[in-house]
Amino acid sequence: MDLKKLLPCGRIIVFKKGEIVKYQDEPIEDVLVLLEGTLKTEHVSENGRTLEIDEIKPVQIIASGFIFSSEPRFPVNVVAGENSKILSISKEVFLDLLMKDRELLLFFLKDVSEHFRVVSEKLFFLTTKTLREKLMNFLVRHMNEKRELTLPVTLEELSRLFGCARPALSRVFQELEREGYIEKHGRRIKVLKDPLEHDRI
Amino acid sequence: MDLKKLLPCGRIIVFKKGEIVKYQDEPIEDVLVLLEGTLKTEHVSENGRTLEIDEIKPVQIIASGFIFSSEPRFPVNVVAGENSKILSISKEVFLDLLMKDRELLLFFLKDVSEHFRVVSEKLFFLTTKTLREKLMNFLVRHMNEKRELTLPVTLEELSRLFGCARPALSRVFQELEREGYIEKHGRRIKVLKDPLEHDRI
Incomplete structure (x- = not known):
């Protein structure tokens, strides 16, 4: 699905390479869509060690699985790996869109569920062998x-x-x-x- | 939220204690809501060992995080821990409901996201320490x-x-x-x- 059709519904924020987009544990207030560039995610552990986790490529919703949890917070630091462009949409507007656009609703549910499946499989793997x-x-x-x-x-x-x-x-x-x-x-x-x-x- | 309001949208299936509701890897074709009773989930590993994972109490959507993944399958065996009553709703009808009922949409997104958060936290815990x-x-x-x-x-x-x-x-x-x-x-x-x-x- 082409998430660029969401462009009129939010505002664009631009980040320079190396800038921190969101800090770990910062509340998730809006739905963020990476339009251009690359983001890196890194996990900071209790003792301060930083561990690179993943790369996010466009066009993708950032931390989709966490957005609607009960106390939504970014699970990792999100850092711009190169100059990047992000679309920010308020959650209320995004919910309106989900209710109007069946394709978007299915896309979002699938996106969240795929992430869930991958994480669950890893967890099963780790805990059962x-x-x-x-x-x-x-x-x-x-x-x-x-x-x-x-x-x-x-x-x-x-x-x-x-x-x-x-x-x-x-x-x-x-x-x-x-x-x-x-x-x-x-x-x-x-x-x-x-x-x-x-x-x- | 009272999921019982979904009653008119599906059909009731009854299971006796000990009966298998769904087998691990069986495709998820409908949205299943546990109305009464208790379900147990167990994971079967490659070498055939069975491991009890969790208990599902009413009223709850079963395997909510997996329903809309790209090849949705039950990640575990689902067994009736006692006599149980399940509401089965087709995915298409459920999507219609999500688009009509903002409260249900938010409830479902939150349900999936909470599961995702718990599983992700466990995974972070396991892999970073x-x-x-x-x-x-x-x-x-x-x-x-x-x-x-x-x-x-x-x-x-x-x-x-x-x-x-x-x-x-x-x-x-x-x-x-x-x-x-x-x-x-x-x-x-x-x-x-x-x-x-x-x-x-």
Whole structure:
């Protein structure tokens, strides 16, 4: 759907590369649509560490899943990755539009639901598998037909994906190598045994 | 909001205790509203293990966050925990209602967004903290003013919450005890040092 048709309903705000568009925990007062440019989102943890989460490309509604929650706040810092143009629409006007435009309503519901599905799947994945299972699952999913892969992310990033500490992940790599499941040279890995042939890794 | 006003728009389906309402991965064709009874949701993993996830109490829309995703499927088995009554409304009719009834539209958007917020927060929690941080955070959050607590869940459940294996969690408990952060007798724990006084656990 072409969100640019919403242009007459809001006002344009322009951000220079590097400017902060919204701070984490700032209330969400309007519906923001990225029209041009790129935004980066970063999560600030309690101890002040900043973690880059995602990139937002145009044309997209920012933080769509949070806008209508009971105390809507931005879950992350939103930073302009390059010069960017954002359309800001008041929530009341946006609700009016949803009630008038079935296509927009379906688009918005789908947008929110898709984000929800992705986040839920990640959460299920994280909470229902052991670290060993997660890692083998990841390797099998990323290996080519020769059962080889080059890790697409750093160990640091992988451990974050798996919700564990980096040393714990390194230990599991070593275990799998010792037990003959994989061969590892830096980031290049060969899967020797297919764990899916077994009942339980 | 009283979802019972939707009664004239759908049909009632009745389930006996123990009956399966929907299977995991079954397409979501209609909007289902639990009117009476209790539903349980359980996740079936690749290796066939079943894990109880949640309880749904009336009056509530079932799997609201998934209904309008691009390939909507139930993310879990839905089982009747007791004799239950469900209202089934076609998606098209439900969309018509959303466009006519601002209160219902806001209710539904809020419902989906609240679920999204909870799931996102859990995911952030899981992916941005080390196991040690997660555990100390959990203990501090659950301790009373005497800095004592009784673990509200089993180690098995706690390790699932933290996305780690049970032995890894036991090891961290032992570490924290050895380093004088906690005292542990079975499920009763006393927090001796407050880790929030330190910059980084």
